[in-house]
Amino acid sequence: MPLSSTLWQPFALGRVELPHRLALAPMTRNRANPDGTPGEFAAEYYGQRASLGLLISEGTQPSEDGQGYFNTPGIYTPAHVEGWRKIAEAVHAGDGHLFIQLMHAGRMSHPDNTPHHRQPVAPSAISAEQDTFTPTGPQKTPVPRELSSDDIQTVIAEFRHAAASAIAAGADGVEIHGANGYLLHQFLSPNANHRHDVYGNSIENRSRFVVEVARAVAEEIGADRTGIRISPAFPLGGIDEGDTEAVRAQYRHLVGELAPLNLAYLHIHHLGDDELLRSLREIWPTAVLVVRYGRERDDIAADIDADLADIAPLGRFALANPDVVDRLRSDAPFNDVDPATLYGGGASGYTDYPAMATA
Numbered sequence: 001m002p003l004s005s006t007l008w009q010p011f012a013l014g015r016v017e018l019p020h021r022l023a024l025a026p027m028t029r030n031r032a033n034p035d036g037t038p039g040e041f042a043a044e045y046y047g048q049r050a051s052l053g054l055l056i057s058e059g060t061q062p063s064e065d066g067q068g069y070f071n072t073p074g075i076y077t078p079a080h081v082e083g084w085r086k087i088a089e090a091v092h093a094g095d096g097h098l099f100i101q102l103m104h105a106g107r108m109s110h111p112d113n114t115p116h117h118r119q120p121v122a123p124s125a126i127s128a129e130q131d132t133f134t135p136t137g138p139q140k141t142p143v144p145r146e147l148s149s150d151d152i153q154t155v156i157a158e159f160r161h162a163a164a165s166a167i168a169a170g171a172d173g174v175e176i177h178g179a180n181g182y183l184l185h186q187f188l189s190p191n192a193n194h195r196h197d198v199y200g201n202s203i204e205n206r207s208r209f210v211v212e213v214a215r216a217v218a219e220e221i222g223a224d225r226t227g228i229r230i231s232p233a234f235p236l237g238g239i240d241e242g243d244t245e246a247v248r249a250q251y252r253h254l255v256g257e258l259a260p261l262n263l264a265y266l267h268i269h270h271l272g273d274d275e276l277l278r279s280l281r282e283i284w285p286t287a288v289l290v291v292r293y294g295r296e297r298d299d300i301a302a303d304i305d306a307d308l309a310d311i312a313p314l315g316r317f318a319l320a321n322p323d324v325v326d327r328l329r330s331d332a333p334f335n336d337v338d339p340a341t342l343y344g345g346g347a348s349g350y351t352d353y354p355a356m357a358t359a
């Protein structure tokens with residue numbers, strides 16, 4: 001059998017039994033309807049990939065404020081719930097399990113991309129100074145509005161509501177997006193969080209919001225249906241978390257605070273500090289998922305073999321190969337990704353990547 005044998009062993013993650021150690025990594029595809037309901041082909045897209053076992057959805061906003069990009073789905077209105085129900089059913093029909101990624105973009109947004117067209121919100125009024133896509137082309141992310149302490153409680157309540165909505169739609173759980181420069185990551189990062197209250201100014205305080213969101217979501221739907229994604233030192237969205245030691249201290253503290261919640265999993269978008277990764281794995285009581293950007297096919301099982309991870313989510317390989325699991329099992333070649341159809345559009349580059357029999 002290609003790759004390691006451990007990769008093909010089943011795994012119990014929270015309440016679900018996974019057939020192997022692969023998963024679908026969360027990927028934004030910008031094909032939702034303008035009202036935030038999932039797009040016409042979304043159920044088919046996820047259903048085609050059900051053999052991945054654990055399917056983590058594209059980033060999905062828990063509120064109007066949480067939307068960062070246009071044509072991304074939400075999970076906070078009854079219409080959103082009905083839309084996601086079709087996806088959950090399609091995934092379950094193929095014996096897969098769906099975790100909806102709750103993504104609040106924070107300052108990585110633009111008034112042209114949200115339904116209410118208001119100024120984005122963030123821990124502090126500091127612009128990410130990034131170019132972002134809007135319906136009229138690339139624009140700079142504006143200076144966000146600093147969340148008050150009352151606002152922070154509102155955002156936590158929105159996460160709670162979104163998590164409950166995901167479960168109402170038939171999802172098996174949610175993944176809290178604490179990575180990649182979005183709102184939770186902005187709270188963790190000293191260059192995005194200049195607060196002087198209990199949510200800023202120290203490692204402990206910068207971790208507080210993330211821990212409170214995780215606790216609220218776990219209380220709402222069960223810790224065993226709650227995962228969280230982090231990305232230590234990842235500079236996306238203008239994030240700068242300092243030198244190696246600063247990053248290690250921040251994330252060892254954060255993960256130490258999250259560990260007693262006994263969440264279903266910790267998902268790490270890993271940049272390469274294996275010493276940090278190993279120490280986080282030692283602290284963490286349940287499953288660890290590790291993604292390394294651009295990991296080669298031959299290395300898919302490397303972190304599992306090195307006992308640094310339990311599960312290896314796949315991003316672009318799974319995007320371009322609905323039957324990636326079968327292809328790996330049988331050592332068959334992969335389809336290539338079409339970069340032009342990653343974000344936005346219809347069925348092309350979404351549901352029309354061929355499976356092996358027709359490749």
Ligand SMILES: Cc1cc2nc3c(=O)[nH]c(=O)nc-3n(C[C@H](O)[C@H](O)[C@H](O)COP(=O)(O)O)c2cc1C
Pocket residue numbers: 025026027028029057058059101103177179180229269291292293294295313314315316317342343
């Ligand atoms: C088109 C695309 C969209 C993505 N959207 C998200 C997202 O919504 N949430 C997230 O946490 N990561 C997102 N990512 C990152 C992936 O989850 C993954 O970490 C990354 O692609 C590295 O894995 P790969 O090399 O297997 O593709 C996205 C990646 C791609 C290629």
